[in-house]
Amino acid sequence: MHADPVYIPQTFAYSGTENNTTNRASGVFTQPVYAVGDKRLAVSRPQGGDDPWHYNNVYLWRGRTYLGCLTFWGSNINGFGYPFAALADAPAAWAHNAATGTTTYAKPYLAKDGERRTFTWTLTPCGTSRVELAWDTGAPEEATDVDAVSPWWIFAPNTWREGTLAFGGATYAPKSDAELLANPNGIQTGVSGNLAANAENPGRGYTIEWPIGAGSLTESLSFSAAYSNKLHALIFRAPSAARGTLVFDLGSALKADPDAPEPVGGIDFWGTDATEVPQRPSRNLLPNASFEQGLRYFRYTPGGATYRAVPLGQERYTVTDEGLFGSKALRVQSNQGYSAGIRTFPVPTKDGQT
Known part of the structure; x- marks a missing residue:
């Protein structure tokens, strides 16, 4: 076209x-x-x-x-x-x-x-x-x-x-x-x-x-x-x-990208904002939300902290056995003050709905 x-x-x-x-x-x-x-x-x-x-x-x-x-x-x-x-x-x-x-x-x-x-x-x-x-x-x-x-x-x-x-x-x-x-x-x-x-x-x-x-x-x-x-x-x-x-x-182009990701939660993120949202690996809205699989499906965002080679017990984020509603919980410590946050897959939402 x-x-x-x-x-x-x-x-x-x-x-x-x-x-x-x-x-x-x-x-x-x-x-x-x-x-x-x-x-x-x-x-x-x-x-x-x-x-x-x-x-x-x-x-x-x-x-x-x-x-x-x-x-x-x-x-x-x-x-x-x-x-x-x-x-x-x-x-x-x-x-x-x-x-x-x-x-x-x-x-x-x-x-x-x-x-x-x-x-x-x-x-x-x-x-x-x-x-x-x-x-x-x-x-x-x-x-x-x-x-x-x-x-x-x-x-x-x-x-x-x-x-x-x-x-x-x-x-x-x-x-x-x-x-x-x-x-x-x-x-x-x-x-x-x-x-x-x-x-x-x-x-x-x-x-x-x-x-x-x-x-x-x-x-x-x-x-x-x-x-x-x-x-x-x-x-x-x-x-x-x-x-x-x-x-x-730009010359001729395909009407749509044949390799475009599939919509997630009924929302075409790629077609709307050229944003790739991965398919959820489970039926839960948040995968591994109770951290029972450690930090699987979570990763650090870019920042100035060092996440490796730190003394045991001094990590910014650790998974412990002190969960209030389950067997596991995420412990966030105050050390490594410049540490970035952690993130997981985006969650599709609709404005005005919960």
Whole structure:
């Protein structure tokens, strides 16, 4: 199917973090998503899942498969970042307009001439399967020696090797492991023209139209247990420009994700919020609610505590034989003050019902 991108603001709650280096409050994040069938162009949805801290980036998904991320790099004598150095008294922010389907990200920065300016990008649906992204550093249009940013497309590790990539119609040939191991800093290849991924299989592919000229690809190989040891990385870096536009063309897409999880409790969590809720392993509303199987079906949320190699009896959470309504109970001790909570499977509910 080809269709106009559907703007779907998806809302999710998130837990804050508090440890020796980070202090972020919990809250609710409304995530802009542009959907064409089973393809999603989303703000702040990295490979690890929904995340409220990466709203400077735009991510592309096909069903549950992560495809890549767009970010901007900028640097000058006052610092560097994605893009430019952040200002402590003027944090970045974003806004979305549900009526028009536009999303705008804005980040103040200190320009090379000492002036304060604001970098922005704006996402706008622009026809069948297409979403335009326009960016601007806020520099005077008549000036020549101004700050510029480089758009980067960071391909999902390893996944990009499952199909073909072409720039300006020229197919990119992945490097061999031997070549990459001999070049630990990566191998650069000059490319130009629009990016077409999986052109031979449009339902799995996409196109990014780059009207700003040639760029470079950097391919590298590293080793990570999270990626079955081999991590094949690929980054496209476009030339720097003070302002410009690019277009995501999501192409054809399936009407629905064939691998989408089944509804849970009669609620289609995946179709509504792209959230995977596991099927309950038992008929109980909460599995192992009395902790008779220890901490099975429970896990720690991310945090700053250490859960292993602690003295016996000093664990934050332990299961004891002191249950009030059963044989077991969960003991929560006051030590490990920075410890995060524990969690289990989500419970489907209906508003206003108990």
